[in-house]
Structure formats: C-alpha cells, structure tokens
Amino acid sequence: LRENNVEEFRSLFFELHPYDQAKFFLKLDQPDRMLLYQILSPEEMANVFENIRDDKNRYKSLLEEMHPAFAAKMMEYMYADDAADVLSELTKEKISSYLTIMDAQTAKSISELLDYEQFTAGSIMTTEFVAINANYTVQSTMDLLRKEAPDAETIYYLYVIDEEKHLVGVLSLRDLIVHEDDTLIADIMKKKVYSVSVADDQEEVARKMKDYNFLALPVVDFQHRLVGIITVDDIIDVLDEEASDDYSKLAAVSDVDSYDPNAVSAAKKRLPWLIILLFLGMFTAGLIGQFEETLNKVATLALFIPLIAGMAGNTGTQALAVAVRRIATGEGTSERVWKIILKEAGTGLITGTVCGIVVALTIFIWKQKFFLGLLVGLSILSTLTVATIAGAFVPLVMHRLRIDPAVASGPFITTINDMISILIYFGMATLFMNYLL
Template sequence: MAENMEHLEELHTWIRNGDVQALLEMSRALHPADAAERLAVLRPEELGRYIELLGTAQALDIFEFVPFEIQKETLKYLPRTILVELMSLMSPDDRADLVEELDEKSQERLLSLLMQAERQDILKLITYPEGSAGAYMTTDYAFLRADGTIRSALDQLRFQALKKETIYYVYVVNQARKLIGFVSLRELIMAHPDMDIAAVMNKNVISVRVDEDIENVAKEMTHYDFLAIPVVDADDRLVGIITYDDVFDVMTEEATEDMYLLANLDTDEKISSPLPRSVKLRVPWLLINLCTALLAAFTVNFFSGTIARYVALASLMPIVAGIGGNAGTQSLTVVVRALALGEIKVKGNWKVLFKQIGVGFFSGLICGMVMAGIAYAWFGNVWLSLILWMAMTTNLILAGLFGAMVPITLRKLKLDPALGSSIFVTMATDVGGFSTFLGLSSLLLHYLVE
C-alpha cells in the first residue's frame, strides 16, 4: 500500500512538473497493462496531461489498457490536435467502441475533427446491431490479390504491416473484393518467391456473416482454434476480421452475465455501483423470489394439521427441499453451460431431459437411503424412514426435470437460459419436496402416530 502511494505521488510530481523523461522511463519499464493500472488512479485531466507530455504514439499502447469509463472522461481534457492524433492511431474497432459510448454532443465534436475516411469507418461500424459480428470486427486487416507472386505479396505485407492490427492470416480476394482464400504468414515465408499466391492459398476458407451473432462467432473460433476469422457481407465481400482478443472479451462478458443471471442479479450492477442503485437492481428479483417462497409457505401451511400431529416432520422437511434445491442447481448449471456452448440443440433435446431425470432418480435413491437410515436411528420409525426415502427420490427427479426443462424452455422463447432459472427451479423443488413429503405423511399418518 505504501509503495502504491509512493508511485502515485511520483506520477503526480512528474505530470505537474512536465518531467517527460521520467514518464518515458516508467512507461518503458512496465508492460502497458501494468502501466495502465498505475495510471488508472489519476484524475482524467491528469491522464490527459500525461498523454500530451508523452506523445500519442508512446501513450496509445498504455491508454488502450485503461478502463473504458476513464478513457471516455479523459477525451474531454485532450487538446484538439492530441485528440485527433490519438483517435487516428487507435485500431478501428476500439475507436468505434469508444465513440459509440460518448454522448451525442461529444460524438459530433470528435467526428468533426477526424478525416473523412476515419469518420465514415466509425459511422459504419457503430451502425451494426449490438451483438453482431459487424459490431465487434475491425477493418484493419491485411489482404492480397490472387494473381500476384509470393515476392510481390511479401513486399505488400511489409508496407501493410505498419498499419494493420494483425497479420496472423492474410486474406486473398478477387477483383470484386470477394473472399476466395487465405494464406498464413508462415506459408508465405516458406514458399518460393516466384510462386503464385493462388498456388499456396487455402481455398477452404471459413468466414462469418457480418450480421451473425457474436456468440456463434466465438463458438466457431474456439472450435477451429482460430486467432482471427474473416467477416463477409451478403455478397461474400471481405469487410473485416474479428480477432481472438475481442472474442475472449465476449466470452468473459457472457460468462459473467450467466453467473449474474443464475444468482438473480442484474448485469448492470458492479462492485462500484452506488448503494441506492444496487438496491434498486436487486429488489425486483428478491420480490419475485418472495412470491415463490410464499407459494412454498402456503404448501406447508396446507399440511399444518399433519405436522401438528407428528412434530418430527417439521425438522425433516427442510432437508427434503434443501437437497432438491441443490440437485436442481446442479442440473441447471450443466444445462445452461451446454446451451451456452452450443452442445444442446433447441430441437430434439428429450435425451437431455431423460438424462437429468435419470441422474435425479439414482441420486435420490442413494441420498434417500442414507437419510432414511439416519431418520430411523433418530426417531426409530420405519414408516418415517420409508416416506423420507420416497419423498427425496421424487424430489430429486423433479430437480433433474426442472433443472433441464426451465433453461431449455427459456431458450426456445428466445430468452437467456440463465434468466431467473434458479428461482423457478427452487420453487419447483421446494413446493414439490414439501408436497411429496407432507402428502405421503398425511396418507400414512396413522402408521406414523402408532
């Protein structure tokens, strides 16, 4: 902690005194991500002054690692010339993402400063629907014509490499800019200089449409182990590429979203959210949960006469519901993950339901047998043990059924399969567990009392 405060004081002093040499030495001594972590504690106006002192070319690598919200605020404090230079040097996708998040007035100011080509590129990228491949792609990619030689291709790449984000793969297009193949940099280097590009390129090129859902793009890139994937329009013209770092961000966002939704949290809530906002985002889900809990309470109240005649039921019924809830969460987690990874199709998923029901049945038999033995040792009533065994087996079957059925149904309704799933599954296992256990106890009450 003391060391961090010391670094912060040094940064304040260097920026205040305009000590460019000290700032350069710090920037070069650290990885850009580590340097950005230090700079993130500065006020936006101080970070703007840092960029001005260091120069946009030096500061850009670090600035791109600074949290998005701080980037937006910092732009307000940059001089016009520095702002134009910084935005011109940024990769097209990062530049478009940043502009899209600005308010309308700031967008107009920034776009008016940029060159026409850059302005048109940004406007085109931000018009693609949110969650589509076009919204995540970059127009910064290397491409070649099929009718050239390897020698000329390498010369072109030397020129393009200075301005391109990545050249893991080089995409080959025809005169109409339609994507017809690709070649790796390794293949270009290893090939004879006088060979034609068409002779070494791979024609079996896998691409995605510009309007394709980014989650599907992420699955394809993971499946094929790509570092980048080309994006084409409706006429198969190459319009951009999506790199793995962008897809990794998407996968992280989706995993976080599923985790939040399974816990019945709004994805807009952050650890830094103000207290009133956190309360506002959580209470609606808690009220929904309260309604389902009341349904379980009404179920218990319906059998209050049975509980009054055999009080031991009150101490055992939470076990039946609790084990069912845990089993339901297990099935729910497995199915939601499988849906997210595309392992389950929307149609023909009856095998998944039967599998989860089967798991619930055998898990119920085992756990119910164990609990039946404990109940017999505790209360010495064989009928109570038998009821407990049957109730736990039935409730774990329900847990498997609803744990699979709820997320699959939500997906069929075009909703996120994690959305509120845990509330509905818990409701099913609570009501089902109480109903089965207390219902059987009511039917066999005269045996219990005897």
C-alpha cells in the same frame, strides 16, 4: 516525480507495456490525468486507451475530461473496433459530435461498426486487415505487408479477394515466407476459407476460433464480401465475458466482475434479484400455509422442510448447470432434447432412490419412527426426480424459445423446486396422516 522532469517520465513510461501504462493511468487522480493529456500525444494516448478494456464503465468520464479535439484525434489513432467500443458507451449526440471532427474515412468505418448489433461478429470485428489479390506474387505481397504492417491489427493471415471484394482465399504469413519470391498467390493460397457472417453471434464465433485454433477469422457480409476480421485477443475477451456471465446468473448477481467501490453500489446490484426471490419465497410460505392443519397435528414435519427443499434446490442446480453448459458448447441440438430429458429423469431416479433410502434409514435410527422415515424418504425420491427433470427441462425449452437459458439462474430453479418439493412432502403427509400420528 512527474512534474519535475517530463522527459524522464516519458522515457520511464514508454518502457512499460501498454497494458501497464493503462493500469498506471487508471490509478492517477483527475489533475494528474489532465497533466498526462498534455505530456502525451493523441497517438500515444490511443495506445494507453486501447488497454483499459477491463474498465469499460470509465470510458465515458475519461473522454469527457479530455479536450474534444484531443479525444477525437486519439480515437482516430485507435483500432477502429476499439474506438467503436469506446464510443458505444456514449449517447447518440455525443457520438456524432466526435465523429464530425474526425478524419472522414476513419469516422465512416467507426460509424459502420457502431451500426452492427451488440454481441454479433460485426460489433467485435476490426476493419484493419490486409487484403491482397490472387495475382500478386510473394514478392509484391511482402512489399505491401512492409507498408501496412504498422496499421493492420494482424499480418499473420492474409485474405485474398477478387474485384468485387469477395473472399476467395487465405494465406498465412508462414505459407508466404517459405515460398519463392515469384510464386503466384493464387498457387499457394488455401481456397477453402473459414469465415463468419457479420450477423453471427459472438459466442459462436468464439467457439469456432477455439475449436479450430485460428488466430483470426475473416468476417463477410451477406454478399460474401470481406468486411473485417476478428482476432484471437478479442475472442479471449468474449469467452471470458460469456463465462462470467453464466457464472453471475447461476449466482443471481447482475454482474459479478465489475468492481464495486462501496457497499451501496454492490447492494444495488443484488437487491433486484433478492426482492424477486423474496416474493417467490412468500409463495412458498403461502403454500405451506395451506397445510397448517397438518403441521399443527405433526409439528415434527417442519424439521425436514429445509432438508427436502434444499436437496431439491441442489439437484435442480446441478441439472441446470449441466444443461446450460451443454447448450453453451453447442451440444444442445434440438433433435436430442427428449433424449436428454429422459437421461436426466433416469439420473434423478437413481440419485433420488439412493438419497431416499439413506435418509429413511437415518431418520428411522435417529427418531425410531418408521413411517416418518418412509415419508421423508419417498418425498426425497420423488422431489429429486422432478427437480432434476425441471432443472434440465427449463433451460432447454428456453433455448428453443431463443431466450438465453442462463437467465434461468440457480435461485429461480431453486425456488421453483422448493415449491414442488413442499407440495409433494405435505401432500403425502396429509394423505397418510393416520400413519404419522
């Protein structure tokens, strides 16, 4: 199709939305892609490249198959934040080799973006925004907008700065068009501007944007000078990333979202977790080994090991999930930690009592053994209480120690709770052995 008629292909291709162009591009094999680099201009290719955000791991190999001059030109045409995103996947040497053949000013703004630490507002912001002065009129602002519209990432918010580039006001395009041509910007701008600092965590920025329903947020440096903006589309990606990150960690997979072409690559991602969990499991086995004598006397005890350990794991995961989400939504403020733990202890006590009674009755009816039922019931009661507290306590403490609480992933809490539950169960069984025989 493509080789026959370049013109026809081009017209078909440009009818597609850039996102679909990118999807099409990624499906091509290498020779076809090489052909495309010749058919499309760097500017057109930039549009395609900006839309392969979901497959960041392919940036590197794609760049390498392009002619360096073409690649550099293409990145010049990309929004600075997207270009920085692409380059951040490369080595330091590669980056500077691309930057040196770019237009000096673009190279400068890209390399500034690359300097910001990962996951901060600075690293996701773009420098293509529209800034105006307070002494502009509506008319002169509109004139400026018409000129800058093709380059700016959004023109729906206009930021007002003073001579030192300090952010002093904000104005939406909506405000602008409803006012008379000769109105002074100073008279209609909002002086209370919500902004974030370059060093703010991207998750905080995302929360703010979501709560306040902004389409863009200005980013200021430590001297409160406007240096960039973050637009809502970047924030959607951040929220999505963070959510799937929490999800991955609860499931103990390194990265649940990236595509695995084959079984080996999938296995590689899961094995490190599994091996760690395997050794934690060996500890549990060792722990039960300490009670081998008890087990030899009453083998029936083994029947309820998975039940008790499983319940401890489940309830711990519930408490963990609630705590992790509470922290993620910013509700985990420090003063209330003890109140939260106390509440979780209450929750554990209630669920433990109910489950304990249910299990004791079931075993009593099933096995006709009163003391065995009592033992398992009491173990469930104490295990659930302790496991619930552990599930909530561990992430909250990690959060205060500034470790991402989501790394206290489901299986870890589960394994810890396995051990606690076995200690409680066999401990009690050994103590009250006389009643069980």
